[in-house]
Amino acid sequence: MELFGDFFKQLYDTTGWNFVIFYDQVEWSRFVEAIWTTIKLIIACLIFSVIVGVVGAWAQGAKSKIVRYGMAGYIQFFRNTPPFVQILFFYFVLGNLTPSYDAGGYQEAYIGSFGWAVISLGFFAGAFNTEIFRSGIEAVPESTVEAASALGYTRLQSYIYVVFPLAFRVCLPALNNNLVNLLKTTTLAYGIAVPEMMYTANQIWSDNVNVPEMMIVLFIFYVGLVAILVWAMHRWEKSMKIPGYG
Amino acid sequence: MAAPTKSANGSGTTWTPDQPMVSIKDVHKSFGDLEVLKGISMDVMKGECICIIGPSGSGKSTLIRCVNALNDIQKGSILVEGLEVNDPALNKLELRKKVGMVFQQYNLFPHKTAIENIMMAPITVLKQDKEEVARHAKELIKKVRLEGKEDSYPGELSGGQQQRVAIARSLAMSPDVMLFDEVTAALDPETVKEVLVTIQDLAEEGMTCILVTHEMGFAREVANHIYFTDRGVIVEHGPPATFFKKAKDPRTKEFLSQIL
């Protein structure tokens, strides 16, 4: 670590390239903090958006017209408006309407900026996931579903044990794409001051006037994260492959 | 299994084994404007094996799909062990516990192995004990002569093997009646036999079977009664001996001359 820091200090002194985060203790801990926040944000958004997609795709096939129209409205809204506007709307409009508690002198909202980022980005990507899962569900032959009904499965049981596991395999590639997009879109949380990587990088370059250096760090950081996600999804896809099918 | 059962939908009728296990009365069924079943009636006693034959599009599949409520009917009644299938308040699970169905295209769950396909429904639908189900599934694998294929996925099995898994999967629910809809129609001539033998075993053990089939040899040998349908009505029916030799209706004669 000592050597590592010395190298970047040396680099700054000789060339003027200021990778301050690698030799300054304070900026380093800010950076590490941001890494964790970003990872937590991404994982929370991924999970939430997949849950929204699974439930959404099921609700799209519901008997109730109200539920189906509600789902259609939700998807149209989130697909056809900018995610940055959504996140600001959630935080500043809905955030003001949700309850807060007294945190010793000032009002603290139950849902903070991190929470709103997860909710809005989760619903945003969830709208796409819903459509992705639906296309997968449509690819499951009606006759397979019928076989499940004939065995006494309820609609929910057949969704859980038959339809969804098959649909999921069909739509994994499309899901991959959308989740990679979601990963990159989490940088919008910057707009509501979630201390993730984009936000922190901005603070660091404001303090140290090292925009190009921090940009390089940002690019490499996100390329690395995307690579990890793609690798993980790929392994998952492989592990789910059914012998003699598809 | 076939002890007297109280109708689960409150009609209060009690079924006893001396009554038809499946009783179809004047059933009418339309898809939109197209009337597919135009007043079909038949009774199937416990332990009987019934074959339904007839030209393509005559409504054979539609009829047996009505028996386990995969299709609804517009008029008439279908009773399965006293359970009124057409009752809007019907508990479908009650019906489907009694009626097993095997399809032309097998319709196995491709993401599960053979043994898992057999075990799934008893565990998730009937909430039976896993070990008990596993034991039963092993017996069924043996019964359909698929020892060694337990852990193969459907995609790794031949059509005939898949169809036998499908039969075992239905039997795992311990149904009282089995419906077979042209279950050998998608198979190679050589594999047809292995599936028919399985069904014949079942029939000989006393399982009540309703088959739609084009296998006249099988119908002649195994069926207790043969129904010939055309354009939504039963044209003629009788036990195989009389049916094949003394068919009276010209439509039946023509059909038999084409197929035999």
Ligand SMILES: Nc1ncnc2c1ncn2[C@@H]1O[C@H](COP(=O)(O)OP(=O)(O)OP(=O)(O)O)[C@@H](O)[C@H]1O
């Ligand atoms: N879901 C449906 N919607 C509309 N029409 C249908 C539907 N299912 C079947 N039909 C029509 O009902 C008629 C009877 O079909 P059915 O499948 O019962 O015939 P089948 O006797 O089983 O014929 P095959 O020997 O070819 O299987 C056909 O004209 C068919 O087009």
Ligand SMILES: [Mg+2]
């Ligand atoms: Mg048919």
